[in-house]
Amino acid sequence: MATPTQPERRLLAAGFRKGSAWGTAVALGAAYGVLVESDGGLGRKQAYLPAKEADTPFVMEGDLGPIQAVDFSPPFAMRYDPGMIGTMIALLFGTAGTPAQQAATTAYKHTLQMADSVYGKFGTFAVERPAKIHEVASVKVMGLDIAMANGIIKGTLKCRGNTLIDTSAVNTLTQMDAITYQDRGNRVKFTEAAVKMNAQSGGAVTGETALELNNLAISINRKFDAPNVGGSASIIEPVENDHPEITVKLDFPRMDATSAALLATYIAETEQKMLIAFTSANEAGTGYVYSFNLSFPSLRIVDVVYPLNEVVPSSMTLQAEDAASNPTGMSYARVYAEIINKQTTDYLT
Numbered sequence: 001m002a003t004p005t006q007p008e009r010r011l012l013a014a015g016f017r018k019g020s021a022w023g024t025a026v027a028l029g030a031a032y033g034v035l036v037e038s039d040g041g042l043g044r045k046q047a048y049l050p051a052k053e054a055d056t057p058f059v060m061e062g063d064l065g066p067i068q069a070v071d072f073s074p075p076f077a078m079r080y081d082p083g084m085i086g087t088m089i090a091l092l093f094g095t096a097g098t099p100a101q102q103a104a105t106t107a108y109k110h111t112l113q114m115a116d117s118v119y120g121k122f123g124t125f126a127v128e129r130p131a132k133i134h135e136v137a138s139v140k141v142m143g144l145d146i147a148m149a150n151g152i153i154k155g156t157l158k159c160r161g162n163t164l165i166d167t168s169a170v171n172t173l174t175q176m177d178a179i180t181y182q183d184r185g186n187r188v189k190f191t192e193a194a195v196k197m198n199a200q201s202g203g204a205v206t207g208e209t210a211l212e213l214n215n216l217a218i219s220i221n222r223k224f225d226a227p228n229v230g231g232s233a234s235i236i237e238p239v240e241n242d243h244p245e246i247t248v249k250l251d252f253p254r255m256d257a258t259s260a261a262l263l264a265t266y267i268a269e270t271e272q273k274m275l276i277a278f279t280s281a282n283e284a285g286t287g288y289v290y291s292f293n294l295s296f297p298s299l300r301i302v303d304v305v306y307p308l309n310e311v312v313p314s315s316m317t318l319q320a321e322d323a324a325s326n327p328t329g330m331s332y333a334r335v336y337a338e339i340i341n342k343q344t345t346d347y348l349t
Contacts (some may be wrong), residue, residue: 001171002085007130012129014039014074015083015171015179016139018091020349022237023162024265025124025137025170029178032082036134039127040073067234069226070136070161078146078153078279080290083182086110086159090347091338091347092141094118098346105285108344112337113245118222119239121348125161126171133176135168137163140238143221153188153278160224161236182343186290188278189232191237195250200271200298204329204346211258215251216312218276218294220244220335246320247295248333252313255306259314267299273297273319273327284341293338297330313343 014036015028026032047065076085090096094115099108118140126135136159194210223245224238237327251260265272272295296318296335303317323333 003128003131003133004345005174009038012128012130013176013179014125014283015176016088016103016125018087018121018122018123019138022077022122022138023234024175025126025135025168027170028124028126028175030180031182031201033179033181034074034076034088034125035181035184035247036074036076036085036127038075039134040075040159042070042072042127042136042164044070052166058335067163068228068230068233069235069238070139070164071159072136072161073156073158073226073274075156078187078188078278078292079156079183080278080284080339081183081281081343081345084283085155085157086339086343088141088159089117089144089155089337090158091121091123092144092222094121096346096348098190099338101344102269102285102288102340105282105288106342107285107288108342110337110341110343110347111331112339112341112347113332114244116336117240119237119282120235124171126168128176129166132166133162133168133171133173134166135171137160137162140224142224143219143222146216146218148193148215149188151190153190153193158221160226160238161238183341186280186341188280188284188292191193192278192280194279195274195276196277197272197299200273200323200327202273202328205273205275206329211250212252213250214253216276219247221246246296247302248299248318248320249315250275250318251315253311255312255314259306259316260315262301262316263305263306265315266316269300271321271323272299273323273330274299275317283294288340290298291338291340295330295332295336295338297327297333298321308322
């Protein structure tokens with residue numbers, strides 16, 4: 001099957017694969033598909049540099065400057081077995097590792113940790129257009145936003161690439177036609193969410209009652225530069241030029257005793273810990289259901305609001321920090337994710 005010629009998104013594929021040398025594309029193919037809802041504004045930008053000189057009533061010459069950072073933010077529906085979307089998320093966290101098989105089943109547990117640095121971690125992204133393939137040879141994942149939309153947990157990946165071409169000799173129709181996906185089903189639903197929180201110094205957060213929420217938003221961001229250097233048409237690999245930032249925002253449908261107590265916690269600056277757990281009814285292996293958990297060992301409340309509406313709701317925003325040590329019931333002192341699904345390999349291999 002050739003690259004589609006009709007301008008219809010439903011016919012056009014996209015893929016991603018971890019790379020090894022900045023500026024050098026790697027070939028996609030089987031298992032490297034990403035189920036994105038759009039490419040998030042993918043485009044190539046170069047400044048126009050006109051020669052405005054003496055004795056030149058009208059510009060006679062112009063050039064295009066260096067290729068600017070190719071920033072794009074593809075949205076997607078979160079899945080328990082996300083395949084290459086999982087690799088992109090792991091590139092943002094920075095540390096993954098060999099998953100742990102859950103007994104003698106087809107279920108495997110992956111643990112993603114926030115590394116000090118993600119330098120050297122990037123990949124190739126390619127997406128079809130009618131009769132064309134647009135390729136970004138090297139892409140850094142800068143951020144991830146997670147939120148609820150119409151009952152489904154949606155994500156948006158914030159990416160920075162080095163260039164965009166439609167003449168790749170690495171990813172042609174052969175590679176794009178061969179694309180397959182880890183799983184097309186098992187989307188994460190808001191009804192499968194449970195958010196639990198208590199004081200960082202308290203007992204295991206798993207023993208708490210789940211908060212009664214009507215919305216949640218999680219934002220994980222690393223901040224990168226984008227330098228152009230002499231002799232290179234595109235940016236060199238970005239490095240982080242500020243501290244990572246992770247925020248959690250929770251919305252409560254109505255103010256009650258639980259949410260009312262948050263103001264005092266905010267004022268006292270009592271550090272919290274939190275578990276945001278999504279648990280499927282479907283099994284990844286006998287006795288082990290699909291799950292996606294985010295653990296926050298140290299959170300500081302930075303905002304609490306109680307709007308005076310007809311029914312008074314409330315909301316809370318928290319900022320993640322490193323804990324001095326692993327809180328009770330948590331395996332690490334820094335934000336981490338645990339995913340149980342059927343993928344048998346390290347997301348960063």
